[in-house]
Amino acid sequence: MSRISTTLLASAALTFSALFAGSTLADEFTADDVAHWQAQFDQVAKEGRALWVSPELGTNGVVCAQCHPNGANTHPETYPKFQKQMGRVAALWEMVNWCIENPVEGKALAADDPKMIAIQAYLAWERRGVALEPGKH
Amino acid sequence: MVFSHSPLQKIYKGWNFWTDDADEIQALLKPFDTVNVIYGHVHQIQYNQIGNISFNAVMATAWPWPYPSSYAQAESHLAKLTVPMNRADPFFERDATGWQFIDLHTGRVDLRYNLYNNQNRVVAFNQKTGRPEDQGFQDPAARVAPQTHY
Numbered sequence: 001m002s003r004i005s006t007t008l009l010a011s012a013a014l015t016f017s018a019l020f021a022g023s024t025l026a027d028e029f030t031a032d033d034v035a036h037w038q039a040q041f042d043q044v045a046k047e048g049r050a051l052w053v054s055p056e057l058g059t060n061g062v063v064c065a066q067c068h069p070n071g072a073n074t075h076p077e078t079y080p081k082f083q084k085q086m087g088r089v090a091a092l093w094e095m096v097n098w099c100i101e102n103p104v105e106g107k108a109l110a111a112d113d114p115k116m117i118a119i120q121a122y123l124a125w126e127r128r129g130v131a132l133e134p135g136k137h
Numbered sequence: 138m139v140f141s142h143s144p145l146q147k148i149y150k151g152w153n154f155w156t157d158d159a160d161e162i163q164a165l166l167k168p169f170d171t172v173n174v175i176y177g178h179v180h181q182i183q184y185n186q187i188g189n190i191s192f193n194a195v196m197a198t199a200w201p202w203p204y205p206s207s208y209a210q211a212e213s214h215l216a217k218l219t220v221p222m223n224r225a226d227p228f229f230e231r232d233a234t235g236w237q238f239i240d241l242h243t244g245r246v247d248l249r250y251n252l253y254n255n256q257n258r259v260v261a262f263n264q265k266t267g268r269p270e271d272q273g274f275q276d277p278a279a280r281v282a283p284q285t286h287y
Contacts, residue, residue, distance in 0.1 A: 067200065067201060067203075067227070068203065069152055069202075069203065069208070070208045070210065070211070072203040072205075072207040072208040073203040073207045073224065073225070073286070075207075075287060085226070098227075099227065102227075103227065103230070126208070126209065126210065127209050128209070128210075129209060129210075130209045136287075137282075
């Protein structure tokens with residue numbers, strides 16, 4: 001028997017026994033995993049906070065927190081919603097970019113830019129506990 | 138008549154809408170029949186009546202500042218008397234900024250707010266109720282939707 005087929009056989013046997021032991025269910029995770037994932041979120045939200053109070057997003061020294069201390073008056077729980085100034089339903093990241101381009105006079109970020117994700121994580125964290133109200137004005 | 142940058146009341150500490158020794162200051166002002174405090178710092182219409190003391194905030198010519206109620210994690214003690222300004226529309230850079238004429242001739246304070254991108258407002262002392270009141274919006278039924286901050 002070749003080495004490969006021996007390995008395959010051994011793997012099949014292992015899979016078979018594991019299946020019956022019930023230890024390879026897809027959504028198994030531990031308290032340590034949850035703590036790790038939470039720490040990942042907290043870290044990204046913290047990066048968002050750093051961006052929120054930093055002039056690096058723009059060119060004129062203005063920072064997000066000057067109009068939105070603690071992310072106030074951003075109401076992330078209401079997006080996507082009709083933005084009357086744009087005349088259409090917009091997502092939160094689009095409004096973040098509007099602020100980056102206008103009052104802050106910076107360059108818009110891609111929707112999946114880690115900085116954009118971090119900003120949204122920070123806003124959601126500051127708004128924790130508030131019920132979702134999509135479309136609310 | 139007291140002019141102060143700080144609100145001389147305790148509204149929300151996190152943004153320094155706050156005066157640590159406000160209670161002591163208010164106690165000092167208590168012996169006087171008529172006291173008016175005009176303060177800045179908050180960049181928004183606020184008014185309150187605590188005993189004999191009327192409080193009125195003045196506008197800023199830059200930097201709209203949100204009401205503490207719009208921060209979900211804040212414990213705000215904004216006076217229930219205050220009818221908030223309309224929420225600032227960021228697409229109008231002067232919205233939620235402005236200035237005011239202050240009329241002191243009665244010994245009380247009437248403020249005529251001149252708001253660049255918004256309907257002007259008047260907050261004047263009402264001798265009958267003994268407190269400052271908005272001349273257009275004090276009645277909850279008269280308020281408009283953009284005054285709701287969340």
